[in-house]
Amino acid sequence: MLRTDGIHHVTSISGGAQRNVDFYVGTLGLRLVKRTVNFDDPGTWHLYYGDRTGSPGTLITFFPWEGAHAGVSGAGEVAATAYSAPAARVMEWAESQGLESQLQERFGQQVLAFRDTDGSWLELVGSALEGTPDSESPGVTGFHGVTLSVRDPGATARLLTDVFGFETVGETDGRVRFGVQGEAPGRVVDLVEPESATPARLGSGSVHHVAFRARDDDHQQEFREALLSRGFNVTPVQDRQYFRSIYFREPGGVLFEIATDPPGMLIDETVESLGSELRLPPWYESARGRIAEALTPIATPNATPVG
């Protein structure tokens, strides 16, 4: 049976690049694992944050657009991106950061919801894991899952179960939870119905797409065929340097990607040097000088984990 190993990455739009780095590295404690450019618009950054080695299931990436208008939430979008973090650390951390947050209980777990500096909803889902006591970060260990806000959850649900191998694992307060091979971190998708039927409008603070994992090119091809046979309009495979990707819009309007685990973030940098300098795919190397000059310089806060 066709089955994904869960979420590969989430890609969002932000305003200024430095503010984005300050939040995801300085506040959330992730590592900047790749500084590259938007392959479709090489005059702008594409920044990747993740765990120490940039593993699939920990990667959140951003297209920072200085002066981008704010996104408007609505139907057909990723409404929240959730991370797993040690429950014992989460509240203390939020207080120390002065974050305006809401604590909820969901499926028996503590969920702390807050917005990033561009208004994107993030959640920390408390796990039983122990935190590092001397760390100033919440000890994020990777994704917990995503919440999709879709008008016809039935159609999205069928796609998740029939093509991606998810199963329904719970339902509470208008939220249906799907998990693949259990509900381990990074393998959870929640569906909720939007408050209004108005489609979400993309802008800073919006999630652009969510990517699911394919083990390799053959696995990705199987997904592609399964989608085509169900009438989905899937793109051809695109080389994203760190993975290969196909894209399609799910029935609720959210842009889905299927990304291969290989070759991964270590294809052009060592673990120690990940994210330390501008990396370009071979087809842009000849224009490196011009590209580098057009990019707004960014600096990582001192909190950057070292080697």
Ligand code: ZN
């Ligand atoms: Zn992507």
